[in-house]
Amino acid sequence: MIELIIFYVFAAVLIFAATMVITARNPVHSALFLVLAFFNSGVLWLLAQAEFLGIAVVLVYVGAVMVLFLFVVMMLDINVAPLREGFARYLPVGVLVGAAMLLEMLLVLGSGELSAVGLAGGASEALGGVGTAQSNTALIGNVLYTIYVYPFEVAAVVLMLAIIAAIMLTLRRRSGTKHQDIAKQVHTRKAERLRVVRMNPEKRD
Amino acid sequence: MAEILELVWILAKIVVLLVPLLIAVAYMTYAERKVIGWIQLRRGPNRVGAYGLLQPFADALKLMLKEIVLPLNANRGLFVIAPMLSIMPALAAWAVLPVGQGLVIADVNAGLLYVLAMASLGVYGVIVAGWASNSKYALLGALRAGAQVVSYEIAMGFALVGVLMASGSLNISEIVEAQAGPIWNWFWLPLLPLFIVYWISGVAETNRLPFDVAEGESEIVAGFHVEYSGMAFAVFFLAEYANMILISGLAAIMFLGGWYSPFHGLPVLGPIFDLVPGMIWFCLKVAFFLFCYIWFRGTFPRYRYDQIMRLGWKVLIPVTVVWLVVESVFILTGFGPWF
Numbered sequence: 440m441i442e443l444i445i446f447y448v449f450a451a452v453l454i455f456a457a458t459m460v461i462t463a464r465n466p467v468h469s470a471l472f473l474v475l476a477f478f479n480s481g482v483l484w485l486l487a488q489a490e491f492l493g494i495a496v497v498l499v500y501v502g503a504v505m506v507l508f509l510f511v512v513m514m515l516d517i518n519v520a521p522l523r524e525g526f527a528r529y530l531p532v533g534v535l536v537g538a539a540m541l542l543e544m545l546l547v548l549g550s551g552e553l554s555a556v557g558l559a560g561g562a563s564e565a566l567g568g569v570g571t572a573q574s575n576t577a578l579i580g581n582v583l584y585t586i587y588v589y590p591f592e593v594a595a596v597v598l599m600l601a602i603i604a605a606i607m608l609t610l611r612r613r614s615g616t617k618h619q620d621i622a623k624q625v626h627t628r629k630a631e632r633l634r635v636v637r638m639n640p641e642k643r644d
Numbered sequence: 645m646a647e648i649l650e651l652v653w654i655l656a657k658i659v660v661l662l663v664p665l666l667i668a669v670a671y672m673t674y675a676e677r678k679v680i681g682w683i684q685l686r687r688g689p690n691r692v693g694a695y696g697l698l699q700p701f702a703d704a705l706k707l708m709l710k711e712i713v714l715p716l717n718a719n720r721g722l723f724v725i726a727p728m729l730s731i732m733p734a735l736a737a738w739a740v741l742p743v744g745q746g747l748v749i750a751d752v753n754a755g756l757l758y759v760l761a762m763a764s765l766g767v768y769g770v771i772v773a774g775w776a777s778n779s780k781y782a783l784l785g786a787l788r789a790g791a792q793v794v795s796y797e798i799a800m801g802f803a804l805v806g807v808l809m810a811s812g813s814l815n816i817s818e819i820v821e822a823q824a825g826p827i828w829n830w831f832w833l834p835l836l837p838l839f840i841v842y843w844i845s846g847v848a849e850t851n852r853l854p855f856d857v858a859e860g861e862s863e864i865v866a867g868f869h870v871e872y873s874g875m876a877f878a879v880f881f882l883a884e885y886a887n888m889i890l891i892s893g894l895a896a897i898m899f900l901g902g903w904y905s906p907f908h909g910l911p912v913l914g915p916i917f918d919l920v921p922g923m924i925w926f927c928l929k930v931a932f933f934l935f936c937y938i939w940f941r942g943t944f945p946r947y948r949y950d951q952i953m954r955l956g957w958k959v960l961i962p963v964t965v966v967w968l969v970v971e972s973v974f975i976l977t978g979f980g981p982w983f
Contacts, residue, residue, distance in 0.1 A: 441647050494757040502764025506794050513775050574753035576814055
């Protein structure tokens with residue numbers, strides 16, 4: 440009973456937040472509503488006893504990705520009016536894409552193959568009947584590093600590539616910047632920076 | 645009916661935990677002023693009550709009676725929500741922290757992840773406050789705080805991955821039980837580099853000196869909370885101290901054996917020291933870390949901003965990654981009494 444109430448409250452907030460993401464006038468408000476939406480979906484996952492996923496979405500998306508996203512949105516001075524100009528023109532395309540995605544989700548979720556229980560059951564069967572008493576963090580870990588180890592490693596390499604590419608983009612040389620040589624700063628000695636001067640006392644006049 | 649009773653029971657547990665916590669927060673501000681006073685050869689607050697012991701209450705009263713000024717052109721809703729956003733995660737994280745054997749509100753399996761998630765939410769209060777104030781100092785402070793917290797979260801997360809590997813569990817009670825034994829059995833010894841990294845990043849996460857560039861009163865006035873006054877400011881203040889206590893509590897649990905006495909399991913000393921309740925040992929360990937916070941504040945000069953970033957990304961994260969590899973070797977070879 441109480442779980443049901445919690446579910447409906449958080450689901451309602453989630454839908455409200457998701458609607459506000461695309462309708463809010465201020466981009467910063469949109470981003471903050473997206474944060475709220477992520478947080479609520481995390482709670483819904485917790486309710487479905489997928490505690491690892493639920494907490495991971497808060498940790499990764501809310502705690503790190505959206506912070507950086509907010510950063511960018513806050514620093515850019517986005518003018519909303521020109522963004523809204525083409526709304527009517529792009530509406531049919533948007534509706535089409537939305538309908539296609541909805542259909543895909545219905546097909547996948549409706550087939551019953553992808554229910555949470557089915558997945559956990561399949562994984563534990565694949566591992567030779569692991570008991571359900573195991574926490575689902577351990578369960579995911581066991582599957583991820585045995586059956587799905589190659590896709591996992593490939594995903595890791597792809598992410599690594601993205602990191603290297605992003606860092607390479609920032610490594611352009613600009614002239615005229617006051618760039619500091621950190622190694623030189625760290626290795627500096629007192630003798631290089633400090634000169635002790637011996638002075639005879641002078642009489643003030 | 646049974647469900648309602650359970651809800652009431654949970655609420656009662658929350659109250660029993662939060663009231664002492666908030667009193668601890670209030671006295672933390674007093675302790676800070678006293679210790680900083682001693683470090684600087686002053687007396688600190690000594691007028692309100694005996695030894696100034698009622699000073700926190702006088703401060704709270706003063707702040708409550710002050711007007712909350714809403715700056716012109718500030719974003720009203722977000723301006724008001726920001727202090728709440730910063731104190732809620734700091735208090736919510738305590739749900740899974742055991743203060744003694746079995747003394748925990750929710751003994752959940754993914755406790756460590758939950759704490760990390762809550763710790764990472766705290767930065768929103770700062771960012772939202774900085775943006776909603778519509779002031780350049782506040783925005784600069786918020787941006788600095790955001791970048792700093794996101795960077796140090798990685799080092800902190802990696803340090804806690806080490807704890808997770810050593811204990812083989814994400815459940816915080818089980819992590820403490822994995823350290824059962826005298827002081828050299830606790831994780832601070834085999835995970836010493838991770839412990840140091842955790843502690844440095846913990847100080848940075850809470851935006852305390854020497855990493856308090858988010859406030860940086862000599863450069864950007866007071867940073868993200870420059871426009872806040874009265875109780876709204878007090879809530880930020882409370883959140884900062886609640887976060888400090890949280891980080892210290894985590895350090896005590898992850899690396900210093902939580903509720904165990906330093907002589908637990910030794911022949912003669914063990915039983916004698918076990919007479920002291922586990923909660924007292926936990927509080928003593930937390931108090932040690934809190935003292936360190938104040939000690940750092942009284943001792944170190946503020947870091948330059950680019951140096952903070954360099955320390956986080958180029959020193960702390962590589963150290964944790966290397967030590968995780970070393971630790972896996974320890975685990976594979978069953979090194980010492982720990983693995």
